[in-house]
Amino acid sequence: MGAIETEHLTKQFADLRGVHDLTLSVPVGEVFGLLGPSGAGKTTTLRMLLDLVRPTAGRVTVLGESPSSARVRARIGYVPADVVFESRESVLSLLRGLDRARGGRNAARMRTLADRLGLDTGRKVRTLSPGNRRRLALVQAFMHDPELLLLDEPASALNPAGRAELVSLIRQARSEGRTVLLCARQATEAWEVADRVGVLHEGRLVGVERVEQRTARRPPRRVQVHFADPVPRADFFGLPGVTELGLDGRVLWCMVDGPLDPLIKAAARHAVIDMIITEPTPSEALINRYYAATHQAFGSVA
Known part of the structure; x- marks a missing residue:
């Protein structure tokens, strides 16, 4: 007990x-x-x-x-x-x-x-x-x-x-x-x-x-990509490991849990000006991961 x-x-x-x-x-x-x-x-x-x-x-x-x-x-x-x-x-x-x-x-x-x-x-x-x-x-x-x-x-x-x-x-x-x-x-x-x-x-x-x-796992990274011209969201939606995707014209931001390769290949189809990658603390990564999972599994809970 x-x-x-x-x-x-x-x-x-x-x-x-x-x-x-x-x-x-x-x-x-x-x-x-x-x-x-x-x-x-x-x-x-x-x-x-x-x-x-x-x-x-x-x-x-x-x-x-x-x-x-x-x-x-x-x-x-x-x-x-x-x-x-x-x-x-x-x-x-x-x-x-x-x-x-x-x-x-x-x-x-x-x-x-x-x-x-x-x-x-x-x-x-x-x-x-x-x-x-x-x-x-x-x-x-x-x-x-x-x-x-x-x-x-x-x-x-x-x-x-x-x-x-x-x-x-x-x-x-x-x-x-x-x-x-x-x-x-x-x-x-x-x-x-x-x-x-x-x-x-x-x-x-x-x-x-x-x-x-x-702690033993590498936490998901925050990624921000700046493009020369506006890019379509559809080019990045559903990429493996990519969550919390946001796009405002020429700037894309997301979390990446796992290899960056799928995101980099998708971004390479456009003219990239800059890519900024930051690692959150382990505690931030845990909370972000589970909040995202909750919305996918349950949607909005009353």
């Missing part, structure tokens, strides 16, 4: 489907990156894992139990995408209250985390900047050493030093056998720490890969 198990998990919101038919298994001790743009279903998925939202259909277990179990909640650390703290007390007072609610055993860990993240515990909570609110959310999520960490956009509003410390905390959690589900729009942190990454698009899980597999 994995730390997270879902089978055909679905959440319908009125006329819109938040998550559709999500089947996912995250084993104990894994860092799993769940990537996708705003509205893809990442936050809805986390809320179902926390029993904050009940699924319309399907099954979910967290740490071997129903998410509604109080025992499970005590074993989870959660950082929401939108961090809201309205308390008038100090950061230290708030964290001490949370520690008491969890048994009062984590004061030393709390102070260590605050120091690592650069969080001033003497400040009033209501006066904190967005970056410091995020640091506070991270301290409260990590300080009781939970078995499972559910992190929704955890790097949001953090400066480079804070992001580096977040990566270090996630790596440490994995080394201690803890499980992390990291949701993000941008894949930078996920790519650094995740064992596997999956892409959600319009509520559907459209692909999962191990990071080392994707």
